[in-house]
Amino acid sequence: MRPTHHRALFCLVCALAIAGCRSTAAPTEFTNPKFNFGFVERVAVLPFQNLSTDRQAGARATRLTITELLASGAVDVVEPGEVQAALGEFGTRVTEPSVAQAVTLGKTLNVQALILGTVTESSTQRSGGVAIPVVSLDVRMVETETGATVWAGSATEKGASAAARILGTTGEPVTETTRRAVQAVLDTLIR
Amino acid sequence: MSRRLLPAPVLALPQGVALVLLAVLAVAPAAATTLAVAPVQDRVGNPGAVAAVRQPLLEVLADEYDLVDATTLRNALRAGRLREIDAATPEELARVGEATGAELLLSTTLHRVFEESPPRLALSARLYSLADGRLLWSGFAAASGLDHRGLLELGVIDSFDPLARRLVTRFLRTLTGRRSEGAADRSGAAELGTVALVPLSSVTERAGTAAAAEVTEIVRAELLGQGIATASPGTVTDTLRRHRLLAWGGVDATSLAALGEATGAGYVLTGTVETYEVGGGALEPEPHVTIALRLVDCRTGRIAWTGASDRRGWDGLDLFRLGRTYTRGQLAQQMTHHLVRRLLEEPAGDRGSRTFRLEGR
Numbered sequence: 001m002r003p004t005h006h007r008a009l010f011c012l013v014c015a016l017a018i019a020g021c022r023s024t025a026a027p028t029e030f031t032n033p034k035f036n037f038g039f040v041e042r043v044a045v046l047p048f049q050n051l052s053t054d055r056q057a058g059a060r061a062t063r064l065t066i067t068e069l070l071a072s073g074a075v076d077v078v079e080p081g082e083v084q085a086a087l088g089e090f091g092t093r094v095t096e097p098s099v100a101q102a103v104t105l106g107k108t109l110n111v112q113a114l115i116l117g118t119v120t121e122s123s124t125q126r127s128g129g130v131a132i133p134v135v136s137l138d139v140r141m142v143e144t145e146t147g148a149t150v151w152a153g154s155a156t157e158k159g160a161s162a163a164a165r166i167l168g169t170t171g172e173p174v175t176e177t178t179r180r181a182v183q184a185v186l187d188t189l190i191r
Numbered sequence: 192m193s194r195r196l197l198p199a200p201v202l203a204l205p206q207g208v209a210l211v212l213l214a215v216l217a218v219a220p221a222a223a224t225t226l227a228v229a230p231v232q233d234r235v236g237n238p239g240a241v242a243a244v245r246q247p248l249l250e251v252l253a254d255e256y257d258l259v260d261a262t263t264l265r266n267a268l269r270a271g272r273l274r275e276i277d278a279a280t281p282e283e284l285a286r287v288g289e290a291t292g293a294e295l296l297l298s299t300t301l302h303r304v305f306e307e308s309p310p311r312l313a314l315s316a317r318l319y320s321l322a323d324g325r326l327l328w329s330g331f332a333a334a335s336g337l338d339h340r341g342l343l344e345l346g347v348i349d350s351f352d353p354l355a356r357r358l359v360t361r362f363l364r365t366l367t368g369r370r371s372e373g374a375a376d377r378s379g380a381a382e383l384g385t386v387a388l389v390p391l392s393s394v395t396e397r398a399g400t401a402a403a404a405e406v407t408e409i410v411r412a413e414l415l416g417q418g419i420a421t422a423s424p425g426t427v428t429d430t431l432r433r434h435r436l437l438a439w440g441g442v443d444a445t446s447l448a449a450l451g452e453a454t455g456a457g458y459v460l461t462g463t464v465e466t467y468e469v470g471g472g473a474l475e476p477e478p479h480v481t482i483a484l485r486l487v488d489c490r491t492g493r494i495a496w497t498g499a500s501d502r503r504g505w506d507g508l509d510l511f512r513l514g515r516t517y518t519r520g521q522l523a524q525q526m527t528h529h530l531v532r533r534l535l536e537e538p539a540g541d542r543g544s545r546t547f548r549l550e551g552r
Contacts, residue, residue, distance in 0.1 A: 081441025175501040
């Protein structure tokens with residue numbers, strides 16, 4: 001076989017591998033340039049809303065966000081039981097706190113910001129015989145003095161490697177995909 | 192030599208030498224510990240399965256302990272209005288001890304039963320000192336008739352009673368061979384001090400309460416098994432009830448302070464069961480379990496450690512079904528074992544686990 005054929009074959013294999021890599025949208029973000037993020041030492045992560053059909057998606061994303069924030073060392077995170085107790089004081093189920101509620105939560109929990117999120121998708125797609133988890137998250141930070149949103153980010157991750165697609169094996173567990181989505185979002189907040 | 196009557200164990204030899212038989216001088220066997228065995232708590236509504244578990248339980252324990260008569264114990268429990276042994280306070284347990292003369296009390300719970308072939312079951316047990324209400328030992332075991340399946344389906348147990356007998360016999364070995372309470376296997380356990388386990392919460396699709404209760408017992412058994420002093424569940428429950436606090440999977444500042452004071456615990460361990468299901472067919476069941484745990488400092492309220500694991504029963508090497516796990520309980524035990532090890536050690540490379548240890552911030 002001529003060397004040109006070797007090069008062509010090599011390029012084809014590379015192209016296929018690249019095409020088979022995890023395809024994810026780049027995270028989008030908003031950051032309020034006037035807010036002093038150094039002021040935030042302690043945050044409360046509210047239970048994520050879950051708009052997907054995966055019943056555990058909200059709890060999973062909430063738990064992973066807490067872990068990733070703690071692991072970053074950037075902020076301290078309130079114990080979820082405290083958050084539940086504080087939300088329970090409102091009497092009704094709070095998924096999106098109002099400005100007044102955000103300020104109240106800040107004082108009750110002694111936090112400078114709240115982390116709120118929504119799992120917009122947590123599903124499994126099928127590509128041939130491969131099950132590919134897909135997770136999309138929207139996360140935002142609300143500072144508790146004025147209730148204003150000071151940061152927002154969103155990310156989508158798919159959980160199948162090129163090897164899985166080529167070899168037809170199963171993609172990664174949805175927990176791993178969710179974790180990468182959380183990391184992608186938080187990478188826009190914590191630098 | 193004048194003849195005298197000698198005690199039987201004394202052998203008269205010539206020249207006036209008497210040899211006392213060593214058998215008499217041998218130390219008399221220590222009196223067996225008195226154990227009260229509480230009725231098996233039936234979480235599955237299957238009296239037949241309860242009987243199939245209780246019978247071998249009593250047989251094995253009778254070899255090691257003096258068992259309190261069942262009627263005597265039942266009367267003592269009724270007099271103390273005790274329906275849930277594991278929610279009893281040390282004072283209530285002490286009254287049971289006084290009424291029965293028992294030193295120890297064993298509480299057993301049957302969590303899951305599946306009698307169709309291949310059968311499955313899961314049970315847990317806890318051993319209490321009736322003198323001071325301390326939790327001395329906790330164990331959990333789950334089994335499937337497929338656990339010892341070999342080539343040509345040899346080794347499969349296809350009926351419930353033999354499976355129950357085998358499981359109970361194996362399970363009780365960890366009780367009778369238990370280490371002395373308070374012995375920490377690892378320096379991390381000694382550093383951690385006493386941990387209060389708050390029952391886990393559950394967000395599973397089905398039977399969330401049962402899943403949370405089962406995994407809570409798995410975690411308890413693993414904590415004690417790895418030498419971590421664990422607060423009595425009765426004291427934890429009583430504290431949470433008296434303060435009308437969150438009892439499942441979450442603690443706030445008030446409950447942390449109350450638990451720390453009531454149990455002497457420096458930390459609370461709690462968490463969530465996110466997945467606890469079994470797929471596949473009857474002959475090829477595939478359990479899927481996701482557990483997340485966190486350790487909270489009672490004094491500061493800060494999260495000191497988080498760990499989570501997400502695994503399926505067919506993860507890992509799967510040649511000729513070797514390495515497969517067929518029940519949720521067994522899978523959860525393996526996962527919890529690794530998580531608790533990480534709580535005590537640096538993180539290892541277990542796939543699907545993620546841990547964090549907060550140091551000094």
